[in-house]
Amino acid sequence: MSTLSDSGFEEDFSASPSNCLNCPWSEDLNNRLTADHHEVICDESCFIIQRNNEEEFLALNCLARQPQITAEARCKLVSWLIAVYKHFKLSFESCCLAVNIMDRFLVTTSVAADCFQLVGVTSLLIATKHVEVCCPRIRQLLSLCCNAFSKEQLCNLECLILLRLNFRLAAPTLAFFLDYFISQELSWHRGAGKDHFTDLREVKKDDSWTSTEEDQLSIVERYKCFACKVCELSLADYAFNKYQPSVIVQSAIMLAKDWFRKPAYFKHTSSAKMVNTADPKLPDSISHTLIQQCTEELKLLVSLNLESIQDLIAL
Structure with missing residues (x-):
């Protein structure tokens, strides 16, 4: 026995x-x-x-x-x-x-x-x-x-x-939506063509530079690492308890894109500008106002925890 x-x-x-x-x-x-x-x-x-x-x-x-x-x-x-x-x-x-x-x-x-x-x-x-x-x-x-x-x-x-909890454990989590939306990012960029991946051009400061599929995977992986760190920070902050995981993840990914696109952008641009443009990779069912509010709070959270993400900033 x-x-x-x-x-x-x-x-x-x-x-x-x-x-x-x-x-x-x-x-x-x-x-x-x-x-x-x-x-x-x-x-x-x-x-x-x-x-x-x-x-x-x-x-x-x-x-x-x-x-x-x-x-x-x-x-x-x-x-x-x-x-x-x-x-x-x-x-x-x-x-x-x-x-x-x-x-x-x-x-x-x-x-x-x-x-x-x-x-x-x-x-x-x-x-x-x-x-x-x-x-x-x-x-x-x-x-x-x-x-x-x-x-x-x-x-x-x-x-x-x-x-x-009535043995109900299969809860939707930040990790699930992070993996899903990142996979959507990869699928969308592959379908749009390698020359459509403009984020790296801005980072490289070279308009004539053309990204390869390996470069695309690299930058999307950076998005994921950065967004994952932001999600970790939001887990510990009770202020984000009111947001659905999918909203936090979408906001974190948008924040990651704008961070790597233009680091100085964080200091001088409100998150309202970040989310005004519709993103073809994200579902339209989520209120842009809610994402804007969450992104603004995430931006403040990141600014208060810059030391913990220093290793993710440098390209």
Whole structure:
């Protein structure tokens, strides 16, 4: 008879995360999983389903019934969770889903300040079980909390969170929409022709310069890296809790385009000018006014966190 391992799964399947990540076939497996993941997210029907589910999974005013949890405390915890997901080399999807699970739980249940970190780390464990091939061990997660909590406390809270959320974990996330819109960017630019990719011409300051497909992939990857960092910042800021993930992602991508197109543009141009021009790659169903408002707030957020994105600015 098998017993439950430290990860919460049966011992028959209890390969160590570190061994799994370092095994000979892990790179090929990760490549295949990534390829399959991109094929799924590029499916238009999947995008439509996730767009329709955004309102249902949005945790509006999640701190309204929390007498002991403040926006500042949430910011610190989410920032810590971002560092944890990077420490374990987890996907951005796991991080985004963990924050969504935590916020939706806060809507349903009052949490004591001294248990807030446990809620965050338990939400991350649930998210990794839903997303990752190998999730972190419970003892690894608890060690990052200085062993302030027991395994039993975490497991009991895990059950409570799942019950309060009715086991509904497939929430639309920033990571999903970021992958989808970036794939749309690539498809659109490939269809428009290599000479249509004018962003690099402005960066290179050479109107006669012609981009190659490799250059296009490079600049779109820069868009994604920059937009991903902006999305990370928005995860920790409670002010963005009111926006749907698709709105934040579209605003972050627009911000990334204008940043790399003209760095000085950030200092002298309002975001209203950024979003006045219709973008053929983005759906028309989103209100331009809402995107304009979100972009303006993201612009301020980035300006307050310039040090954290310095490595993404230089071309």
